[in-house]
Amino acid sequence: MNTQLDIVYRFKILVVGDSGVGKTSLIRKFSVDKFDNDYTKTDGTDFNIKSINTEHGKISITIWDFSGENKFEKTRKYYYYGAHAAFIVFDVTNIESFNNIEKWYNEILYETGSIPVIILANKSDKTNINKINIKRYKEFSNKHNIELFFISAKNGINLQIAFLKLINNCLKNNIDKYNQE
Secondary structure (H helix, E strand, O other), X not given: OOOHHHOEEEEEEEEEEOOOOOHHHHHHHHHHOOOOOOOOOOOOEEEEEEEEEEOOEEEEEEEEEEOOOHHHHHHHHHHHOOOOEEEEEEEOOOHHHHHOHHHHHHHHHHHHXXXXXXXXXXXXXXXXXXXXXXXXXXXXXXXXXXXXXXXXXXXXXXXXXXXXXXXXXXXXXXXXHHHHO
């Protein structure tokens, strides 16, 4: 007899944002609790798999890391297929990466319809965060009704919380579907 704890849920989570905002670093920190100081650009796409035990059972997530470079824009759309949720990442020390999150949000909506999305303001451990920009970040988040987490891939601040929140959003959207199968 199967119980709720025996069920394995599988979710595809996308991580998008401009090049150099720390997408690969935050995925690595979450997946294997490691941080590399050396910047390595993702060439195209990459993915990691992590399993998490929750009150709803074992959840396997495939985390897709998309290059933020424009040259991959046309091929990126193929990797959106079947996504359950997405993170949009920007670097709090790079205002241009924040200015581009609306572009990323629109791309997600266009390619997936409506999936849960959370914005990650990465590098929040830096001391040079502009308070005026923080207000802009929160205004964007409120305008689009998207949760915003200030995180640090370097030291893991709020990273686990953000992933668990997104996974819970996936469960809310998909648990009935799984129970019907």
